[in-house]
Amino acid sequence: MSKPQNAPGDVRSKGLVDYLNDENVRAVLYQVVAIGLIVLAGWYLVSNTLYNLEQQNISTGYGFLDLEASFEISETMIDYSAQSDYATALMVGLLNTVKVSLLGIILCTIIGTIFGVARLSSNWIVRKLATVYVETFRNIPVLLQLFFWYALIPSAFPHPRDALEPLPGVLLTSRGMYLPVPEPDNAYTLMTIAAVIACVVIYFVRKWAKKRQDATGQPFPMLLAGIGIFVGLVLAAYLAGGAPTDMSMPALKGFNIQGGYNISPEFMAVLIGLTVYTSTYVAEVVRSGIQAVPNGQWEAADSLGIRRSIALRKVILPQSMRVAIPPLTNQYLNLTKNSSLAVAVGYPDLVSVSNTTMNQTGQAIEAISIFMSIYLGLSLLTSLFMNWFNKKMALVER
């Protein structure tokens, strides 16, 4: 907006009308009015809310978090029982949200990439199949897909009594899937520490390799060396810990299956539904990312005598990443937000646990504010990452 300025010789004194016609004065006026209206509306809503809460004898504040939750949660990743407090219950919910979102993100990236590449295949039938997959599953509401999987899983698999065993130790039943897991042992802690150390070592080796290549032009087989360092260190830790081999095998005891690791039907329904739905979007992102790199880039790499596999890694992928990563992050965020639909099939995610808390305590505002700010925090973290990434990847032009 251009700012009207008085000519230097203008000495006319300003009246009220002139002030009202001044764009700057007007801007201040508009803003004061707008803020005033918002504050008024906010005050009105808050005063109503306080009055209503008082009428219903609901105390405000987050004190309820220390009270005993007294409800069971079917799936917990940390110690939790009905005697735990509400804060722990919400933490369990948050961890369950994170668990299903992380797995979903990994799986939908893999599946989405496969279908995205398949949509660009030179093979007609593969191309068409991928198109049918993408168009079908992205045009059906994700909640419907969740309901479908949730209805399908318990009825498609047999009662625990006659569980299916596709692989030794893996049981498929109407109560979900059971996997054998190693019995807890100190060796596994040691292996985790070794894995972290391996990552640090790899980081420094990579830095050294890059410096050497910049200085001498000699490439270093980083991928092989990295795998070697990681596997070697973790294996050494496993052997140093005494190489435990005890496994907790799932087996039928009484009416239910004991032991092993149970993947509940609710979890499977949410995971499959979110993965399938989001993978269709990831496929489109991958496709447009690949298509965004002009053919000339391949030809340029060819004419420089670069091998095709290296051209793909060093020339094509970095450029398509620049196009693909922002929308991809958006899809990851969408998946995380959609995981809140778990409440509809009874998977105890953050929203589901908060909902129970809300119904038990009547602390609606507090419970909603908690899960809203957690999702908001996740989104803000993602946008911070995006800004950092965009800056790092931005095309450096002359």
Added chain:
Amino acid sequence: MSENAKLPPLPTGTFSERAVAWSKKNLFDGWFNTLLTLGSIAFLVWLIPPIVEWAIINATLAPSIEACAEATGACWGFVNANLRLILFGTYPFEEQWRPLLAMIFLMGIICGSLGAVKYPSLRKAIIPMWVIGVPIIAILMWGGVFGLTYVQNSYWGGLPLTLILSSIGVIFAFPFGLLLALGRQSHMPAIKTVSVVYIEVIRGVPLITVLFMASVMFPLFLPDGVTIDKLLRAQIGIILFTAAYLAEVFRGGLQAVPRGQFEAGDSLALSYWQSMRLIILPQALRLVIPPTVNSFISMFKDTTLVVIIGLFDFLGTVKLALRSDPAWTKYYVEGYAFAAAIFFLICFSMAKYSAYLEKELRKGEQR
């Protein structure tokens, strides 16, 4: 890559020769592609016949539980027997012609509005269509006048409800979203901050949390004695949510309008609103028609979330029908497949139309 540079050979030879040449190029080009083709054909042979057998050959349409128990295939009789419950929910049975009419009417208005992009002669009709259409739909659904019996909106359900929630959601979110987008582009810091905070907060949380807020917290916001019913609360939640997403779509359009256009408005001494209305918005909104249709599609799909707060939209009524009789419960595949087919039909055709519009609107730039 290099084949692209050559001109494609002209199609010659008989049909079968061309078919062989085509499949050689598209299906059996090298060992890897041959493997993929054979694998895909094997997959289709494994997948398609059982589905056809289940869904068509062995299926029954007879609307009775006995016939379904006998059939080895799909029980479309479940859909057949419960069709009116699935389509219209618990709306009084004798009055169900009203939601049917309202639904057809609403679909007509939506198609008319979408068609206006292609046929400019329809453009002037958009606003009158909605201004006249929405009250007619409201009269049909609620009744209470012209001899129609009054139907409380807690009885509304099914496909009409889904369509109403999503289209009214977008219609009201449109002006609100536009204001937010203008606010975000504004030079006034306070207004800009308010808009940015609103947009980012709403876009940062899942729709279900907004719906929970609408259904649980709105009653607390209102003065003593005033209540709004569940449907209206959900509708407001949907409007508030959609507005933030539309605002970002509009912002994309506003940013794409060259700076010179804003300056042109200033140099003609147009006021802010004049230059927006006459110069900027016609250009910006034209650019964002396809993403706006896409927002409408996701809104339409997301409307199903109202099931969670206890409304019976189209997905809700399918669940209602499945629960209406324990004998029907096991035919959930048929029920969900029917709902999925309807959703797919609507979303897919809109998505195709949006893609077509995108191509159409770009024609002017391809000279």
